Amino acid sequence: MTAAPAGTAHWSSSGTGASAPARPAVPWLTVIPLAAMMAYADGFWIVSLRGAVGAIERTQEPFASWLRESTVLLPAFVLAVIAAVTLALRWFGPVLAGKKAFLTTALLVAAAGTVAGTVILAASEAWDYALQHDLMGSLHHASSVQSVEQLDQASLGLQLAAFGYGVGLLLLTNLVVTGWTVAIRGGRLDVSRRQKGRRKDVLRPGWTSGWVRGRTGATDLRQTIAAVALFGCAAIHLAVIPDHVNHWVVASVFFLALALAEVAGGVLLLGRPGLNVLVAVGVTSVVPLVLWVWSRTSGLPFGPNSNVAEPAGLADVAACLLELGTLVTAVVLLRARRGGTGGTERHTAASAHLRALAVVGVMALGSLGVAGAVPGWLGDLDTSGNSNHSATH
Incomplete structure (x- = not known):
């Protein structure tokens, strides 16, 4: 992080009057659009894979399911993007200088979104398999034990294959979505923003001897x-x-x-x-x-x-x-x-x-x-x- 610019110095906790560096604020205008685009794009593939190989109980109303679940999981993608931005901030500082820093940060964002999408996809596939496994168990009396086990193994293999394809789709989608979102924003990819109206610390008498740091709010x-x-x-x-x-x-x-x-x-x-x-x-x-x-x-x-x-x-x-x-x-x-x-x-x-x-x-x-x-x-x-x-x- 860089030192605080002139005019933003404030009193330190020791009361010596030394300036402290300003903490860069989260660039929400960067985080929210990236997270929303990846959440709804990844949600489309997750619901599509569920419709192809998932349990029948979870394949009803695909559009409504996509809209609901993508909205619910949006905070997870916001978390992933903030994590990527935080890492980029530590590596490159509050301002991305050069193509290397810019491209690395964009890849970090896409990778973080893919990790979030992969975890959600794995949970969805596991849920589908659990439902299908229980359905196979209910067929135990109507079919032979061997046929039930074969169906169960086939269901597991299908879910694993869908998971593998899904991870690839999520990665490719998030790379494209990240590039589109950055391009729509005019090629801007901020990892921090300057805080506006920062609170000033003031010196006030403490309950013990000396002075302590006072913070309003x-x-x-x-x-x-x-x-x-x-x-x-x-x-x-x-x-x-x-x-x-x-x-x-x-x-x-x-x-x-x-x-x-x-x-x-x-x-x-x-x-x-x-x-x-x-x-x-x-x-x-x-x-x-x-x-x-x-x-x-x-x-x-x-x-x-x-x-x-x-x-x-x-x-x-x-x-x-x-x-x-x-x-x-x-x-x-x-x-x-x-x-x-x-x-x-x-x-x-x-x-x-x-x-x-x-x-x-x-x-x-x-x-x-x-x-x-x-x-x-x-x-x-x-x-x-x-x-x-x-x-x-």
């Missing part, structure tokens, strides 16, 4: 991540309420109360939370985690399906990962407070790119969880092998 990166994770959990819990109303109203009330508590905790984390807020955030995260583990292992001792272990689904796994991350973050902030390091007063030294990577990653996980809970978007695979849209949370 600065939020610790850990607080931001935890807040976004709580908002994602709240969205998932709100999305699963309709499915629980039909068979257990108590669960719906619990999820509504939990979602409201998570939204409140997220809002407080974006400010200047005290110890009580951090403890409350930890409790809000650990309670649903304990209940989830209990319900998926031995089953809850109450409710309509008491003492019966429930299957895990996409929505509940995503919510648990977000809750676990929030719990760990709350514990870290509490330890920082008790250790006298200032806790949330301490500003995490992370560039705007790394901050965006963390936040978008959490958002991507949350969007997957919401999609897995909403009927008609992404369905969970139940124990019978049927694709349904019930959110087992």
Whole structure:
């Protein structure tokens, strides 16, 4: 990174008046178009391959499936593009100088999008094979064991072949899409942009001797991540309420109360939370985690399906990962407070790119969880092998 230009110097944490380098901001006008183009282009091939070799349950309404799934997976491609841009920023600096830096960055973007598309394609093919495998199992009584095994092996081989072809298609498509997008933008491929209206640090008396750094509106990166994770959990819990109303109203009330508590905790984390807020955030995260583990292992001792272990689904796994991350973050902030390091007063030294990577990653996980809970978007695979849209949370 280059040093801050004249006129952007600000006071350091030591109060000596030394200037600090400005952190380059994420070029969202570059990231969003590239991610969107690759998300919808790759989604077209994934849905097309599913229509050719996938399970019949997942081949209905291909256009609607392409539109829904590409939209849901857009944050994953945003994450991939930001990662590529961050790497290019570290290698070449905030300004791409020369054809080598430009072409390398374009290839990094295409490669990152291909990695994201490949992971999604692998998950889709694995899901199709699981559905087809269970279908072969249901034919066990109608056919010989040998014929069922042969059909199962043929299904696996077909999915692997489709995956191989798909990876090649994704790579070629992302190379073309990246070139088109850059050309449409007039040949511009920015890895950073100059921050506008940067907040100035001011010196103000601290609670202890000496001077400490004051930031107006600065939020610790850990607080931001935890807040976004709580908002994602709240969205998932709100999305699963309709499915629980039909068979257990108590669960719906619990999820509504939990979602409201998570939204409140997220809002407080974006400010200047005290110890009580951090403890409350930890409790809000650990309670649903304990209940989830209990319900998926031995089953809850109450409710309509008491003492019966429930299957895990996409929505509940995503919510648990977000809750676990929030719990760990709350514990870290509490330890920082008790250790006298200032806790949330301490500003995490992370560039705007790394901050965006963390936040978008959490958002991507949350969007997957919401999609897995909403009927008609992404369905969970139940124990019978049927694709349904019930959110087992």
